[in-house]
Amino acid sequence: MALSMIQRKKILAILFFLRIRRRRRRQRRIWAQSWIRRRTAQGVLGNLVQELQTEDGEMYQKYFRLVPEDFQFLLNKVSPLITKVNTNMRKSISPDERLAVTLRLSPF
DSSP, rough: OOOOOOHHHHHHHHHHHHHHHHHHHHHHHSOOOOHHTTTHHHSTTIIIHHHHHHHOHHHHHHSSSOOHHHHHHHHHHHHHHHHHOOOOOOOOOOOOHHHHHHHOOOOO
């Protein structure tokens, strides 16, 4: 069975399109950006908040509008309500991070 030149070009164009489409899918494998994956080691909660809690209680109180003991008390109360499940795709945001961001950004 002999193929005409037009049929060959159509087949090659389809194969080329399918190959490009498969390459695009392969490039989408990374779900989270690298800076997001470093959140636990280099994030605000990982560094600044821990340092404030151990070294400067007054600045900690200004930052969160709570003393560290009250933050821990509040965290113990709301932790079961704001805890999320880790998945295979990513780690969930921890309850202390959620509470810290909420307190920091709340208008009260």
